[in-house]
Amino acid sequence: MVRNASTSAREPVAGVLEHAPQPSASPAVRADAHLATPHHIVVVGGGAGGLVLATKLGNSLGRRGKARITLVDCALTHIWKPLLHEVAAGTLRADSDGLDYFAHARAHHFGFELGQMNGLDRARRELILDPMVDPSGAEVVPGRRLGYDTLVIAVGSVLNDFGVPGVREHCLYLDSPAQAERIHQQVFGRFLRGHAEAGSAAARRLRFAIVGAGATGVEFAAELRHAARQLVGYGLRGFDPDRDIEVRLIEAAPSVLPALPERLQQATERALRDLGVEVHTGEQVERVTAEGVHTRSGRLLPADLTVWTAGVKGPAWLASLDGLEVNRLNQLVVDPTLQVTRDEQVFALGDCAACPRPGSDRPVPPRAQAAHQQAHLLARSLARRLEGKALLPFVYKDYGSLISLSSSTIGNLMGNLFKSITIEGFLARLAYLSLYKKHQISLHGLSAVTLMALANVLDRRRRPALKLH
Ligand SMILES: Cc1cc2nc3c(=O)[nH]c(=O)nc-3n(C[C@H](O)[C@H](O)[C@H](O)COP(=O)(O)OP(=O)(O)OC[C@H]3O[C@@H](n4cnc5c(N)ncnc54)[C@H](O)[C@@H]3O)c2cc1C
Numbered sequence: 328m329v330r331n332a333s334t335s336a337r338e339p340v341a342g343v344l345e346h347a348p349q350p351s352a353s354p355a356v357r358a359d360a361h362l363a364t365p366h367h368i369v370v371v372g373g374g375a376g377g378l379v380l381a382t383k384l385g386n387s388l389g390r391r392g393k394a395r396i397t398l399v400d401c402a403l404t405h406i407w408k409p410l411l412h413e414v415a416a417g418t419l420r421a422d423s424d425g426l427d428y429f430a431h432a433r434a435h436h437f438g439f440e441l442g443q444m445n446g447l448d449r450a451r452r453e454l455i456l457d458p459m460v461d462p463s464g465a466e467v468v469p470g471r472r473l474g475y476d477t478l479v480i481a482v483g484s485v486l487n488d489f490g491v492p493g494v495r496e497h498c499l500y501l502d503s504p505a506q507a508e509r510i511h512q513q514v515f516g517r518f519l520r521g522h523a524e525a526g527s528a529a530a531r532r533l534r535f536a537i538v539g540a541g542a543t544g545v546e547f548a549a550e551l552r553h554a555a556r557q558l559v560g561y562g563l564r565g566f567d568p569d570r571d572i573e574v575r576l577i578e579a580a581p582s583v584l585p586a587l588p589e590r591l592q593q594a595t596e597r598a599l600r601d602l603g604v605e606v607h608t609g610e611q612v613e614r615v616t617a618e619g620v621h622t623r624s625g626r627l628l629p630a631d632l633t634v635w636t637a638g639v640k641g642p643a644w645l646a647s648l649d650g651l652e653v654n655r656l657n658q659l660v661v662d663p664t665l666q667v668t669r670d671e672q673v674f675a676l677g678d679c680a681a682c683p684r685p686g687s688d689r690p691v692p693p694r695a696q697a698a699h700q701q702a703h704l705l706a707r708s709l710a711r712r713l714e715g716k717a718l719l720p721f722v723y724k725d726y727g728s729l730i731s732l733s734s735s736t737i738g739n740l741m742g743n744l745f746k747s748i749t750i751e752g753f754l755a756r757l758a759y760l761s762l763y764k765k766h767q768i769s770l771h772g773l774s775a776v777t778l779m780a781l782a783n784v785l786d787r788r789r790r791p792a793l794k795l796h
């Protein structure tokens with residue numbers, strides 16, 4: 328049976344710390360009480376959007392003393408979320424490929440506070456942070472309050488289990504570095520067991536199920552197949568990666584990547600089947616048990632390990648944030664300026680925000696490129712606001728979607744000259760890699776990213792391509 332994933336909304340910090348929820352009373356300590364400051368902008372959540380925003384604000388306003396910027400995150404390191412499937416499969420290391428918030432903050436003129444936001448006191452303009460404890464239960468940082476003049480909430484999303492019975496008990500969620508690392512440990516543990524039992528009567532097939540064939544599920548299924556083949560190359564015996572490992576991808580919609588163009592869906596499904604992934608579309612999950620995934624059509628898709636990647640929603644605590652408005656997915660409702668509807672001093676961006684999209688009845692989609700664009704806009708807007716100028720409206724530009732199928736990449740690009748073109752192969756791989764490079768350049772600048780890429784190429788010659796522990 329897979330370990331309970333119900334803690335996914337509250338994560339251990341870089342595998343070391345965990346937060347301890349405060350029962351009711353707000354922590355008495357004011358984390359910034361000793362500081363007399365200019366305008367204080369607090370960004371909560373250092374992910375694809377929040378970290379870019381804090382860095383840009385630090386480099387502009389913080390460096391010139393025009394505002395004090397503080398980033399709060401419940402982890403000590405940042406991993407760009409679209410890379411999590413690689414952490415889970417062991418092809419990327421969360422420990423060495425992560426960015427240290429403290430060091431980054433110091434280099435970019437902002438402060439960093441480790442803490443898990445769990446409440447808001449709008450009248451006093453203070454956010455409430457839970458205490459954080461290490462795995463033995465010892466308190467590492469106390470619960471406290473942090474004052475702000477402007478607050479930006481960028482805490483991302485958690486996976487939506489849609490209330491399906493058994494998901495919390497029997498599935499792992501791929502939605503945070505800690506969860507991805509947990510999946511890696513489970514997956515690798517199963518391979519080690521196969522290795523130890525090789526040739527014995529106990530030896531058996533390894534069966535993985537992934538629920539949700541959006542980009543996350545598709546990429547993880549492909550990466551898992553790739554990792555299994557590589558492990559055999561490192562001498563792990565006990566299984567034939569093509570014959571003894573079953574990877575099942577289960578999707579309720581009639582096709583994989585339901586939100587993307589049909590041509591892309593078909594090409595992706597073909598590529599997955601070529602990789603040996605069993606694709607089960609049109610199968611709605613009814614419940615998950617220790618035996619595997621049971622669908623409404625009455626089928627049992629057997630699995631020793633099930634990973635849930637279907638759908639996202641805002642963390643539950645956003646719904647009780649001192650009266651701020653949320654939609655049915657717990658996202659904070661914001662205006663086009665990214666200001667929340669009920670408080671001018673509070674902004675939200677990224678996955679946790681429901682931002683209107685002109686011409687569509689759906690909000691801006693929860694994607695890294697949306698969070699990235701919103702962070703760039705808000706950095707400009709907040710600087711203008713300090714000068715008494717008007718805030719800028721956010722208009723989302725969809726540049727298309729790229730799906731990494733481990734050894735190949737496929738996707739569509741959208742632009743002004745063409746509505747949508749499908750790309751594959753080397754060009755698609757380059758475009759895919761450029762998404763992450765864009766994020767890195769926003770954080771470190773072009774010359775530092777070039778050096779980092781070079782160092783990475785050299786380092787990869789030294790260390791195994793897979794995390795073998
Ligand atoms: C495996 C995977 C693959 C993906 N691939 C793509 C892709 O190819 N393209 C794409 O556009 N999108 C992709 N996405 C979606 C994309 O990652 C998200 O849309 C994007 O990261 C959202 O950015 P964000 O800043 O809103 O939140 P995040 O990047 O999730 O950052 C949230 C931050 O808030 C912190 N936090 C959370 N709760 C608290 C709290 N209570 N207190 C303090 N800090 C907190 C977290 O530690 C984290 O650092 C993928 C997602 C996954 C999981």
